[in-house]
Amino acid sequence: MGGVQPVLKAIYRLAWKDVMADFRHRSTFSSMLFFSVAVLLVFQAAFEPDPREAQRLVPGLLWTTVLFTTIMGLGRVFQSEEENGAFEGLMLAPLPRGAIFFGKWLGNLALSLMVMVMLVPLTLILFNVTLWSRVPMLLFLLFLGTMGLTALGVLLAAMTQTARSRETLLALLLLPLVSPLLIAGVQAMAVVITSGDLSGPWLNLLLIFDAIYLALAPWGFGWLVEE
Amino acid sequence: MPDYSVYVIAVYALATLVYGGITLSSWRAIKGIETRIAQQKNMPLEKKYH
Amino acid sequence: MKRLFALNRWLGWLTLSLLAAALWLVFTAPLDYQQGNSVRILYMHVPSAKMALFVYIALTVFSAWHLWKKSETADILAEASAPVGAAFALVTLVSGSIWGKPMWGTWWAWDARLTSMLVLLILYMGIIALRNGIDDPIKGGRATAILAIFGAIDLPIIHFSVSWWRTLHQPPSFGQASTGSTITGPLLPPLVWMSVAFIFLGTYLVILKAREIRGRRILENLETERTSHA
Numbered sequence: 001m002g003g004v005q006p007v008l009k010a011i012y013r014l015a016w017k018d019v020m021a022d023f024r025h026r027s028t029f030s031s032m033l034f035f036s037v038a039v040l041l042v043f044q045a046a047f048e049p050d051p052r053e054a055q056r057l058v059p060g061l062l063w064t065t066v067l068f069t070t071i072m073g074l075g076r077v078f079q080s081e082e083e084n085g086a087f088e089g090l091m092l093a094p095l096p097r098g099a100i101f102f103g104k105w106l107g108n109l110a111l112s113l114m115v116m117v118m119l120v121p122l123t124l125i126l127f128n129v130t131l132w133s134r135v136p137m138l139l140f141l142l143f144l145g146t147m148g149l150t151a152l153g154v155l156l157a158a159m160t161q162t163a164r165s166r167e168t169l170l171a172l173l174l175l176p177l178v179s180p181l182l183i184a185g186v187q188a189m190a191v192v193i194t195s196g197d198l199s200g201p202w203l204n205l206l207l208i209f210d211a212i213y214l215a216l217a218p219w220g221f222g223w224l225v226e227e
Numbered sequence: 228m229p230d231y232s233v234y235v236i237a238v239y240a241l242a243t244l245v246y247g248g249i250t251l252s253s254w255r256a257i258k259g260i261e262t263r264i265a266q267q268k269n270m271p272l273e274k275k276y277h
Numbered sequence: 278m279k280r281l282f283a284l285n286r287w288l289g290w291l292t293l294s295l296l297a298a299a300l301w302l303v304f305t306a307p308l309d310y311q312q313g314n315s316v317r318i319l320y321m322h323v324p325s326a327k328m329a330l331f332v333y334i335a336l337t338v339f340s341a342w343h344l345w346k347k348s349e350t351a352d353i354l355a356e357a358s359a360p361v362g363a364a365f366a367l368v369t370l371v372s373g374s375i376w377g378k379p380m381w382g383t384w385w386a387w388d389a390r391l392t393s394m395l396v397l398l399i400l401y402m403g404i405i406a407l408r409n410g411i412d413d414p415i416k417g418g419r420a421t422a423i424l425a426i427f428g429a430i431d432l433p434i435i436h437f438s439v440s441w442w443r444t445l446h447q448p449p450s451f452g453q454a455s456t457g458s459t460i461t462g463p464l465l466p467p468l469v470w471m472s473v474a475f476i477f478l479g480t481y482l483v484i485l486k487a488r489e490i491r492g493r494r495i496l497e498n499l500e501t502e503r504t505s506h507a
Contacts, residue, residue: 152427159420163410172406173424176399177431179392180438187442205438216430220423223344231315231379238318238372242325245364246478253485260492267499 007099014103019110021080028076032115036069040126054127059189062123063182066142067149069119070112071174074153075167077108082161091225098218105154105217112150116142137192141206145185148210149178155217158224181209278350278491285484292477299470306467315379320467322372324475325365329397332362332479336404337429340422352418353494355425356408357486361479363401369394389440396435400428414494 022028040061049057081087090100120138124131131138156173160166188202303320339355342348373391374384385391404421411417 155427156424159407159424160410162413162416163407164412165410169403169406169410172399173403176396176403176435177427179396180431180434183438183442201441205441209434212430212434216427220427223423224420226419229313229379231313231318234375234379235314235317238321238375241371242321242368245368246482249360249364249482250485253482253489256489257485257492260489260496264492264496264499267496267503 007096010093010095011099011103011106014100015106015110018104018107022107022111026076026080028073029111029114032069032073032111033118035072036065036115036119037122039065039068040123044126049127051128051130054129055131055193058123058127058129058131058193059186061127062120062138062142062189063145063185065119065123066112066116066146067175067178067182069115070146070149070153071167071171073108073111073115074150074157074174075170077104077154077157078161087161097222097225101154101158101218101221104158105150108154109146109150112146113143116146131193134192134196137196137198138189140198141185141189141192141203144203144206144210145181148181148206148213151210151213151217152177155220155224158221181206184209278353278487281484282488285481285488288477288481288484292474292481295470295474295477299467299474302467302470306464315376316464318372318376320471322369322376323468324472325372326369326394327472328475328479329362329365329369329394331476332358332365332483333397333401333425333429333432335483336362336425340425343418344422344426352422353487353490354483355422356418356490357483359401359404359408359421361482361486363398363405364482365479366394366398366401370398387439388443389436392439393432393436397432400432404428 043057043061043065047053047057054061078087081090091097093100116139120135120142123129124135153170153174156170156177160169160173163169184202184205188200188206191197191200191202299320303317306317308314308316336355336358339351339358343351343355370391373394377386378384404424407424408417408421411420
């Protein structure tokens with residue numbers, strides 16, 4: 001029984017190390033946050049929605065912004081290891097490969113969630129949408145979607161880390177694969193906004209997507225880094 | 228019944244172009260590669276390791 | 278593998294004669310009373326679509342085989358499948374679009390089938406780009422194999438979610454029209470012949486590409502061997 005707890009602890013420490021290192025040196029967090037604001041600005045300039053339209057656009061707006069912002073964060077998941085040549089060292093750690101994956105995933109998820117917590121109110125303010133009572137539900141849906149999104153994303157980031165023009169490649173691979181997640185997320189959010197109802201088939205699809213990718217991505221990661 | 232011949236011709240021309248193109252480019256590449264392999268293999272040792 | 282390449286010459290001739298026979302049938306078949314001449318587009322569209330999917334299945338099998346057995350043959354075949362599948366997917370999309378214009382009055386509709394085919398094409402391009410982007414061939418082969426398997430898992434989800442999405446929003450008005458299930462009676466033989474000819478065409482092209490890729494790898498090995506001795 002003693003086997004599980006040290007692994008969980010290692011996952012947590014790996015994630016914590018990444019988040020702290022990010023706050024200190026790499027500042028992925030702040031660039032993600034300001035990038036997401038810039039995306040909102042672009043949307044506003046491109047569509048100029050009035051408040052009624054904006055309310056209809058909010059789900060798509062939030063999800064697209066989250067998607068682009070997450071891709072930006074994912075591009076840096078393995079960057080510090082790549083720069084210091086520490087990737088091999090990380091792989092030599094006496095840990096199952098799945099645990100390394102989950103550590104990296106958790107760190108990235110934490111950063112993305114912190115961005116989202118600020119992004120949702122910012123969007124409502126900038127687009128003059130009064131949906132304050134729905135904020136917890138919106139955040140919950142984004143949280144669910146981001147779990148699957150970053151699970152697949154961290155795997156693809158590991159896949160493309162040694163490739164040339166890896167950030168373009170990451171976006172090219174990730175966007176088509178997460179399209180079901182985007183459809184389900186936008187639809188579930190539209191339901192929440194119009195009826196305040198947090199259930200239904202789209203939520204189930206989100207959960208299914210999360211379950212599939214959280215189960216399979218560590219396995220794929222194990223194959224990928226195998227010597 | 229309108230005549231759709233233009234659409235039909237466009238589709239078959241495109242398909243010929245794509246499938247024919249992939250075949251021809253592969254043939255050309257194989258020809259080039261296999262001659263170069265043969266050259267490499269037939270090269271005398273002193274020249275090969277120069 | 279060499280024996281396979283020798284066999285492929287015969288396969289090429291067989292494919293060519295099958296294609297000729299199928300095309301003769303296509304252009305002599307009676308016209309559909311509703312669709313007229315345009316039904317001939319489907320004789321190209323439907324077999325291409327089937328092959329685009331079929332080659333992806335083969336690609337997934339080769340990828341799994343490569344991951345499992347570390348077989349270089351499987352890796353070469355997987356690398357060879359991607360461009361061939363992409364060609365089939367491209368012809369499917371463009372011919373579907375050209376068929377859609379006179380039949381539906383629009384070049385494009387976001388229905389489940391078209392959307393999944395578009396994603397399939399992007400996926401093929403991603404697989405090719407990933408392999409070209411990684412310099413280490415062993416790492417590249419493995420990463421590509423894993424990507425192909427994940428794509429295989431994702432494609433049914435995409436198909437399912439898009440069809441669900443469309444049916445909730447609007448009735449599937451085009452749904453069945455592009456499958457060829459409306460093709461019956463005297464219109465069927467050309468379709469069957471084209472489908473069979475395309476199975477041979479796909480196999481021929483994959484083996485041809487495999488020969489090219491194997492040759493390229495051998496050549497690279499010979500050249501690095503030479504420079505390392507110099």
